[in-house]
Amino acid sequence: MKKICISMLLLFLIPTTLYALTWDYSFVVLDGRVYQVTDEQIDQSLIGKYIGKVTTQADDYTGKYYGNASNHYPVGTEYFEIEGTDIGDAIAVDEQGTHVKAVFAHRVPLHWRNIIYYLIPIFFLTGLIIIYRIREKVKKNYQNSLSR
Known part of the structure; x- marks a missing residue:
């Protein structure tokens, strides 16, 4: 009986709190570059060729990501060129039929x-x-x- 009481007491001492990150902004990653997604919608006539898509989700608990990841958009969300804009500066992200602008923020941290x-x-x-x-x-x- 004494062992059961001690075991129960020890179980209550184990921390069960989970922590999750809150992201400052929505982002997408394309070929090692992180783009911050803005609210600016891009006119359909300015949408260029397909250049990639989201292949992985960013981890909400550790903040780590790799490949063409996103912290907001689901896997399969497509990226497009914006006519007259260099891919290194901005891209268009497909958001349920409309396209929003994503501007270059920084390079991706190294991940194995x-x-x-x-x-x-x-x-x-x-x-x-x-x-x-x-x-x-x-x-x-x-x-x-x-x-x-």
Whole structure:
């Protein structure tokens, strides 16, 4: 009985509070650049070609994000060029049939998932080179053993 009472007391001491972030502004990420979404609507005639879409959601608890993420828009939300405006300065974000302007805010902080896409081919090619060298060494040893 004493063990049960102590266990119950310890359970009440475990913190159960969850914290979530509140974002200062809505943002979208495109190719390593964070764009702050504004309320300014873009005329349909100024919408250029498709340049990307939201692929991941920003984590509301840690504040971390990677890839083409957003803290407000769902996965699949599309980005478009604005005619006469450089992509590095602003883009258009599709918001249920209308397009709103998103202006460049800053570069994305480094995240390991952003560089993994560049490392996979390097690891693959390194593996191929190692396998090739091992194969050549085994082949050479085999030929030497036959010639004896």
